Amino acid sequence: xxxxxxxxxxxxxxxxxxLDWLEEEAIFILREVVASFERPALLFSAGKDSCVxxxxxxxxxxxxxADHRFEGRLPFPLLHVDTGHNxxxxxxxxxxxxxxxxxxxLVAHVDDSIRRGSVRLADPMESRNGHQxxxxxxxxxxxRFDCLIGGARRDExxxxxxxxxxxHRDSFGQxxxxxQRPELWTLFNTHLRxxxxxxxxxxxxxxxxxxxxxxxxxxxPLPELYFAHPRQVVRRKGLLVPVTPLTPARQGxxxxxxxxxxxxxxxxxxxxxxxxxxxxAAEIVAETLSLSVSERGATRLDDHxxxxxxxxxxxxxxx
Amino acid sequence: MDTVLYRPGPDASTTATPQGExxxxxxxxxxxxxxxxxxxxxxxxxxxxRFLTAGSVDDGKSTLIGRLxxxxxxxxxxxxxxxxxxxxxxxxxxxxxxxxxxxxxEQGITIDVAYRYFATPRRKFIIADAPGHEQYTRNMVTAAAxxxxxxxxxDITKIDWTASPVxxxxxxxxxxxLAHLLRVPSIVFAVxxxxxxxxxxxxxxxxxxxxxxxxxxxxxxVAAVVPVSALRGDNIMQPLATPWYAGxxxxxxxxxxxxxxERIDGELLLPVQYIARDAAAATTSGTGRQPRTLWxxxxxxxxxxxxxxxxxxxxxxxxxxALRGAGQGLDSAEAGQSVGLELERQLDVSRGDWVGTxxxxxxxxRFGATLAWLDCEAAVIGRKYxxxxxxxxxxxxxxxxxxxLDVRTLQPTDAHELAVNDIGRVVIExxxxxxxxxxxQSRVAGALxxxxxxxxRTSGALLVESLx
Numbered sequence: 001x002x003x004x005x006x007x008x009x010x011x012x013x014x015x016x017x018x019l020d021w022l023e024e025e026a027i028f029i030l031r032e033v034v035a036s037f038e039r040p041a042l043l044f045s046a047g048k049d050s051c052v053x054x055x056x057x058x059x060x061x062x063x064x065x066a067d068h069r070f071e072g073r074l075p076f077p078l079l080h081v082d083t084g085h086n087x088x089x090x091x092x093x094x095x096x097x098x099x100x101x102x103x104x105x106l107v108a109h110v111d112d113s114i115r116r117g118s119v120r121l122a123d124p125m126e127s128r129n130g131h132q133x134x135x136x137x138x139x140x141x142x143x144r145f146d147c148l149i150g151g152a153r154r155d156e157x158x159x160x161x162x163x164x165x166x167x168h169r170d171s172f173g174q175x176x177x178x179x180q181r182p183e184l185w186t187l188f189n190t191h192l193r194x195x196x197x198x199x200x201x202x203x204x205x206x207x208x209x210x211x212x213x214x215x216x217x218x219x220x221p222l223p224e225l226y227f228a229h230p231r232q233v234v235r236r237k238g239l240l241v242p243v244t245p246l247t248p249a250r251q252g253x254x255x256x257x258x259x260x261x262x263x264x265x266x267x268x269x270x271x272x273x274x275x276x277x278x279x280x281a282a283e284i285v286a287e288t289l290s291l292s293v294s295e296r297g298a299t300r301l302d303d304h305x306x307x308x309x310x311x312x313x314x315x316x317x318x319x
Numbered sequence: 320m321d322t323v324l325y326r327p328g329p330d331a332s333t334t335a336t337p338q339g340e341x342x343x344x345x346x347x348x349x350x351x352x353x354x355x356x357x358x359x360x361x362x363x364x365x366x367x368x369r370f371l372t373a374g375s376v377d378d379g380k381s382t383l384i385g386r387l388x389x390x391x392x393x394x395x396x397x398x399x400x401x402x403x404x405x406x407x408x409x410x411x412x413x414x415x416x417x418x419x420x421x422x423x424x425e426q427g428i429t430i431d432v433a434y435r436y437f438a439t440p441r442r443k444f445i446i447a448d449a450p451g452h453e454q455y456t457r458n459m460v461t462a463a464a465x466x467x468x469x470x471x472x473x474d475i476t477k478i479d480w481t482a483s484p485v486x487x488x489x490x491x492x493x494x495x496x497l498a499h500l501l502r503v504p505s506i507v508f509a510v511x512x513x514x515x516x517x518x519x520x521x522x523x524x525x526x527x528x529x530x531x532x533x534x535x536x537x538x539x540x541v542a543a544v545v546p547v548s549a550l551r552g553d554n555i556m557q558p559l560a561t562p563w564y565a566g567x568x569x570x571x572x573x574x575x576x577x578x579x580x581e582r583i584d585g586e587l588l589l590p591v592q593y594i595a596r597d598a599a600a601a602t603t604s605g606t607g608r609q610p611r612t613l614w615x616x617x618x619x620x621x622x623x624x625x626x627x628x629x630x631x632x633x634x635x636x637x638x639x640x641a642l643r644g645a646g647q648g649l650d651s652a653e654a655g656q657s658v659g660l661e662l663e664r665q666l667d668v669s670r671g672d673w674v675g676t677x678x679x680x681x682x683x684x685r686f687g688a689t690l691a692w693l694d695c696e697a698a699v700i701g702r703k704y705x706x707x708x709x710x711x712x713x714x715x716x717x718x719x720x721x722x723x724l725d726v727r728t729l730q731p732t733d734a735h736e737l738a739v740n741d742i743g744r745v746v747i748e749x750x751x752x753x754x755x756x757x758x759x760q761s762r763v764a765g766a767l768x769x770x771x772x773x774x775x776r777t778s779g780a781l782l783v784e785s786l787x
Contacts, residue, residue, distance in 0.1 A: 184464040
């Protein structure tokens with residue numbers, strides 16, 4: 001949970017007024033999705049970007065009651081693509097979030113895709129990050145979703161820098177970078193053929209720092225993994241690899257307990273924490289300001305493979 | 320004074336508005352703009368500045384963007400590692416930071432607009448990086464729509480500044496004319512590679528004179544002419560410490576440029592985006608009826624509770640009973656904000672309709688426009704297209720093509736169709752009337768996109784010039 005906030009202490013040094021503008025833009029996109037599509041869903045992994053999205057959606061579609069809590073219901077369900085390799089704290093947080101907001105959660109399990117045979121594992125312990133794509137595409141087909149709202153940001157990775165706010169996917173769920181529709185003003189072209197779908201990215205123009213500033217300002221709860229906590233890790237290839245049943249220490253590696261926080265909470269088998277003492281969103285903002293490693297670079301084993309790993313995954317239909 | 324800094328002039332729309340029909344109707348809401356605590360002394364708001372960068376292959380555009388990211392510390396350690404690995408001991412090549420997709424690296428070109436972010440303590444910036452060669456016009460049109468400024472790169476080493484008169488490069492003229500044609504509000508010339516000159520002062524002054532002369536003849540308002548060296552980082556962040564230039568650095572210019580002004584004064588103009596039937600409000604109002612909330616982003620003017628508004632196309636009038644913002648009630652709202660309106664009576668209204676000050680939304684079914692064509696299939700007279708204006712899709716056809724513009728000179732030439740990357744003047748006929756305004760007056764009411772009804776591709780961009 002967010003510790004007592006000292007974000008105001010940081011603000012004199014930080015012009016955070018652009019957050020109003022970013023919020024305005026994101027809410028505009030969320031309403032545009034609901035107005036333009038028949039069966040949208042919001043991708044919710046309980047990660048920080050999707051927590052921002054859920055909060056924005058509540059602001060866009062709900063009103064606050066006397067106790068300042070949101071009343072009403074979102075005009076779309078939440079969809080979680082569960083790799084089966086999540087940190088248990090994240091699943092607990094997800095379920096509590098769903099209970100607190102009263103929203104409808106659908107879960108697409110990679111394990112179900114494995115059972116159906118649409119996902120084949122080369123190794124039972126391998127990362128399931130890439131396999132989320134198949135589970136996602138199967139969920140789109142089963143629920144006939146025509147637009148999925150995602151928390152991707154253009155600053156995350158260079159294949160994302162060219163992503164549209166409304167990104168067209170063909171009937172195989174594939175992204176065709178050369179066929180992207182030019183996006184002019186806010187006159188989005190959301191025309192679809194049967195079987196095609198869109199991905200909408202309301203926080204495209206946010207950076208990691210913007211996300212943390214907003215989380216702190218709006219007091220949005222997050223899974224505890226995001227804040228500094230002691231954890232058993234081993235040092236491998238310049239990364240801190242958490243010791244879990246899926247990622248045990250290898251022979252010759254020395255496990256140690258150190259204070260860490262996660263910057264993304266993905267598949268347990270490929271998500272690494274960074275050393276940190278930041279125990280609140282405000283402290284993370286302070287740390288992010290003097291940050292030295294981009295988000296996906298320091299924390300994802302699977303994006304390390306090549307300069308264009310993300311581009312390939314996106315073409316295949318990844319988020 | 321080495322730069323001409325743009326200051327927005329008095330807003331023409333502050334002139335008196337016609338009297339309302341209803342004596343109790345407040346014409347203007349009380350809170351003036353200056354009361355906004357988010358606006359600083361210069362009137363710059365909290366809004367980010369979106370700017371596009373225009374330049375040809377060797378003008379140093381990638382290096383300039385890399386430099387802005389690098390010097391504003393938007394470059395992170397793993398990206399730096401990549402640069403250091405590639406440099407192998409030589410100076411870092413900052414242009415690699417903007418290196419794009421795999422497909423582009425293979426061909427050594429960039430194929431689409433990429434967005435980059437950096438921030439200073441004063442402002443957040445969004446760069447729309449429009450690549451220089453293939454599909455040039457298409458990319459530039461995409462980048463220009465919604466941009467507050469254009470930075471046009473000029474490679475001073477390619478210009479014979481001793482000639483009289485100094486001849487600018489064709490691409491400089493083309494980039495500036497396109498930005499002007501697409502009505503990008505502020506145009507900045509960044510005169511690059513001053514580090515490579517023996518006499519930077521004379522060269523810069525000669526080129527600056529030629530740029531201002533060209534701009535004046537073309538009717539282009541120049542926000543600034545700034546000498547820079549993207550390679551060395553001279554005059555990018557910190558002003559140049561030299562006797563011959565006392566003006567601001569490129570970043571100081573960008574920090575001071577106005578974000579696109581939505582007109583706060585003037586008539587209310589709001590395209591209806593989304594209609595919510597609010598069950599929660601029904602229970603609290605106790606009437607049992609479900610009030611509908613009309614959501615939309617205000618394109619122009621202000622609105623407050625109690626005001627009378629008129630709907631387009633129905634023409635019905637109603638009083639606004641309540642305003643809602645994100646998650647809470649509001650007393651008033653102004654251009655740029657999204658707002659939910661509750662009206663005193665139930666009216667037939669849907670997405671795509673408009674809400675405005677009574678008597679101000681005038682229908683137009685035929686209009687003259689600048690058309691930028693983006694589709695490989697040419698634009699032809701008589702064919703039916705779909706156009707989107709505000710939140711409404713209607714059928715349209717090109718009634719006539721007045722001329723095609725030579726994008727290097729903006730000279731009109733005869734044409735019977737517009738091919739990809741062409742820009743021309745056309746007359747459009749709509750299947751149903753829309754409340755159009757010239758683009759120069761309103762970006763929201765004056766812009767349309769053209770979609771091919773069979774391929775669903777976004778085929779063109781229309782900027783309304785004149786109403787017939």
